[in-house]
Amino acid sequence: MSSVSSDDFRDSFFQECEELLEAMQDGFALMVSGAHEAETVHAVFRAVHSIKGGAGAFGFDALVAFAHHFETALDKLRSGDLEAGEETLMLFQRCGDHLADLVSAARDEAGGPLPGGEELREELDSLIGEQPQEEEGLPAFEPVVLDLDAMGEAQEGPGSISILFEPEADLFRSNNEPALLFRSLERLGRLEARADLSRVPLLEDLDPEQCHIQWQLGLETEESEGEIRAVFEFVEDACRLEISSLGAAGLEDGDLPSLEDLISVSPEASLLAETAPPPPAQTAEKTESATEKTSGGPPRGAATATIRVDLDRVDKLINLVGELVIKEAMLSQSIAQLELPSENEVSGGLESLKQLAGEIQEGVMAIRAQPVKPMFQRMARIVREAATATGKRVRLVTQGEHTEVDKTVIERLIDPLTHMIRNAVDHGLESPEARREAGKPEEGTVILSAAHRSGRVMIDISDDGGGINREKVRKIAESKGLVSPEADLSAVEIDNLLFLPGFSSKEQVSELSGRGVGLDVARSEVQTLGGRVSIASTPGEGTTFSISLPLTLAVMEGMVIEVAGQTMVVPITAIQESLQTRTAEIHSIGATGRVVANRERLVPIVDLGETFGLRRTPQNLDGHVLLMVETDSTTHCALIVDAIQDQRQVVIKSLETNYGHVHGVAAATILGDGRIALIIDPDSIIRDTVGAAGADLQLQLAR
């Protein structure tokens, strides 16, 4: 142990805490949905218990004290003394949140109790009707040893697994046979079986259909617990099965623990678990520590298949891959200039190089991709807090939480998503009374879902509330001068008014939305990620906010264009189509304004050259191309460009980090010829030149 610094262990502890907290939240989610089994409660208990054990070793007293209280209450639930009622589960979830806070505080070395903990403790005490025994002798926590061993185990080779197996009569009735199961186990590693025959009676007392034998199996294997469980997959309901890892081989001196050693631990513990009356907390700990690594918990085996890597290293790698893509583009341009015969080895080689670079790029991007699950779990907490603050009852349903998105995107999405979730609870859902009157269940539902759709990630936040009150929205927008009273707005257009800066539909600002942040901020945050937000709402049925995001922030598909002698890149996601000016139906409006008729609407024309101060808008548009771009479902614009050069993947180089923010420019990239090109931000260009959503709408009226 001395070879590893305590900092490493500390880091491991916090990393493990994250996984344990996740497992705990999963367990609570299952319990709330009513789909849990006894094992779910065990898993939650184990998670809290392990956090407590580790925290004890590092002397995080506040964390240990709270975890102990929490664990005692969970134990009551486990032993059946406590019903998993709605109130209880809500309290437990809040306790889970507090536990997470305490873990963060410990990590930031801001130890000591946090506000709210005392109240939660009191609630827990009144729930279980007693004060838990104070934990004695903190430093003597025996689970600590186990946990640290487990950390080592992750990197070790084959381990010894101890399996307790006791078949029930049903197992034989369904024509299963222990001998065959054991033979399957033998395929996974070296198996030693020992039958406990102590309960086999005399022949005259024997019911030949009942099995009185209990097996203690020792298996040396490199396989994960999941693999072992899979052997028992079809008999799991017809037997008692306890699988525990006994640590890696070679931890001490390369010798495997003998079977006798293995057996001396587990049968006792398991017998204890079986025969003892509902154990008080302290006894339960002992039982639990012996079977800690058993059934159901986060699969231990998975840990061996992953490594933890510093994010910086991944980012460096991504940067290098970006450079590789640029160099490759440069090389291909130089080769093109050589004007080699069409079938030549250089081009062939370059082609395969391109393919390889593409694969490397995809692979590296995949490293950064993370499931949205942890973010969704954070949102569960936001929902709970928002529900408490507004006095509403809300159920959060998450879908597609294994959808993977770039880590940076996830991190930067938390704020806007938090806002939208709060918005859904605060403004979207009606009060319980109103819901009752409308014939809906008092408990509102917010669905948070994620999915991959055509190269983008879609995140939807839906509520089953009253839908957007468009009349009211319109009135507010008019009173704030955001829209003219005469304007004839479609439903979608009214919905989009919510995104206008300075709009807040609730007359009374509640505690939740009191942060002075409107949906417009949430939307612009999503837009800086290259994403878009749209709304769909049905009166009486609810509202859905949809966020569409790029998979990564490192590369994007762009259209390389030329304007006034400059090369620029327009994100392909913003482009709807390109139009030839010769055939397009262009009308003049006022002194200088021009619009083009496109798909039954008049779209304002904007010259990119003038926007960037490169030239004055050309009077004659012949020879130019119009790029139809859209920012959200209602705002369109036609950009004048001189020529379209290429459509290609470009590596995004942030301007902000290297220079500073430039209006109308999202980022920069390096082209194949080594020149730098600006990636334009159509959203901000349209916002500035065409004005807010209104302009486009007004033009429609003009028809």
Next chain:
Amino acid sequence: MDQNLKLSTRLDGPAAGSLAGELTALRGGPLTLEAGGVDFIGALSLQVLVAAHRQWKADEQLFRIDAPSDAFLEGCRLLGIPSEEIGLGEDPDAGGETAVEPGTDLAVEVSE
């Protein structure tokens, strides 16, 4: 007088009931089971043999298994049943127990 019972070839779970019945009918005297033809033995049948061995011991009668097949021994090994628990390799003359490691060739040792 000495009785012999030839064990069925397949002693799986469903066979345990009839095996127990046959054995019960033979109680009261020394018994030798001929296990040479067994090509599969499962947990429940082995349990019957363990129970029978205990019964015969309680009845103070000799109970032994003769010339077990490889499959029989493999079943014992796989299920971790010690040979002495089923009267494997018990010497009728000595009356005592001679533990035989499962997997060794018993045919020689116990042949009469």
